[in-house]
Amino acid sequence: MSASNYAVMFADIAGSSSLYKQIGDEPAKKAIFSCLALAENIICAHRGIVVKTIGDEIMARFDDPNDAIEAARNLQMQVDQNFSFDGAKMAMRIGVHYGPAILENNDIFGDAVNTAARMVSAANARQIVLSEPTVHALAQDLCALAHRFDFAKIKAFKESVPLYLIEWEATMGNVTTLMPVSRPATAESKRGFLVLQFEDQKHAVTADQTDYTIGREAQCDLVVPSPFASRKHAWVEYRRGKFVLVDHSTNGTWVRTGDNQDIFLKREELPLWGAGAISLGEPLENNVDYVIKFSL
Structure with missing residues (x-):
């Protein structure tokens, strides 16, 4: 099946897990549903097609990248101006990549999807991140x-x-001026590696590797057959001298950090340090068979 160029967009609600704590389960669920419904309407109004919704995230495709960016800008404006529930301000993170992908039964596959997912993982609340x-x-x-x-x-x-x-934003008065960035150091100048241990196997993740994927899918670099894990649940990347765990799952990821704190991630990321443990889709205390240990 031949590939065609599409603009793939991921948009998710920043800090949705904390929203449940702030305003309660039912109001938070209603707020997230309303926000995703708005996103779907805006995507369709800009000639986009919703591929799927996953929890607090929506995925869409556009034939024209200009339509995708106009939709993303409009969505950020509408959420910023109109979405506040019980004093809790809602915000979106959006990532877009334009490139070849395969369309099948309204689902979309290929590196364009993975790259768009990386764009949204790099975005903070109220940001739209694009690939070159x-x-x-x-x-x-x-x-x-x-x-x-x-x-x-x-x-x-x-x-x-x-x-x-x-x-x-309609007015740029509140926008932070962006400093120029330099190209990161080459792999030869980097030091260190991360060790991931699952069952009786150890995997070394080096600084010069690209995204090291973890999940239930056989194509992942580290396959964890937990029923609570997503097909591509998370990945590890080396960024500015740190190994960073990025969650992109339905059920979230629990991490026991080097100082023995338990942290829950859902569509969020965490720099790893020291030695600890990772659990995909369920709390560490409930996970007997599928715990990943890490050390630096």
């Missing part, structure tokens, strides 16, 4: 709103690639 191919495909007026702010390693590319933020 996306920026190059935009019309001049939208391209002028994009600013490079960082680099990241992505499997689809041989070298670290630049990441771009795109302006969306």
Whole structure:
């Protein structure tokens, strides 16, 4: 089956797990449902197609990357202006990549999807992060709103690639000025590695590797057959001198850190340090068979 170019968008609600604690389960569920419904309406209004929703995240595809960016900017504006529940302000994180992908039964597959997922994982609340191919495909007026702010390693590319933020606020008075960023150090200048131990096997993740994937799917670098794990549950990347665990799952990830604290991640990331443990999709105290140990 041949691939065609699509703009793939991921948009998720930043800090949704803390929203449940702030305003309670039912109000939070209603707020998230309303926010995702708004996202779906805006995507469709900009000639996009919703591929799926996963928890607090929506995935969409567009034939034209300009439509994807206009949808993303409109969504950020609408959420920023209209979504506050019981004093809790809601915010979105959005990532977009434009490139070849395979469409099958309204689902979409390929490196374009994985790269778009990396864009949203790099975004903070109220940000839209784009890949460089996306920026190059935009019309001049939208391209002028994009600013490079960082680099990241992505499997689809041989070298670290630049990441771009795109302006969306009606007034830029509250926008932080972005400092120019330098290209990260080459792999030869990096030191150290992360050891992941699952069952009786140890896996070394080095600084020069691209995303090291963990999940239930056979194609993952570390396969964990837990029924609570997502197919591609999380990944580890080396960024600015740190090994960072990035969750991209349905059920979340529990991490016992080097200082013996338990931290829950859901569509969030955490730098790893010392020695600890990782549990996919269930708390560590409930996990008997599928605990991953790590050490640095």
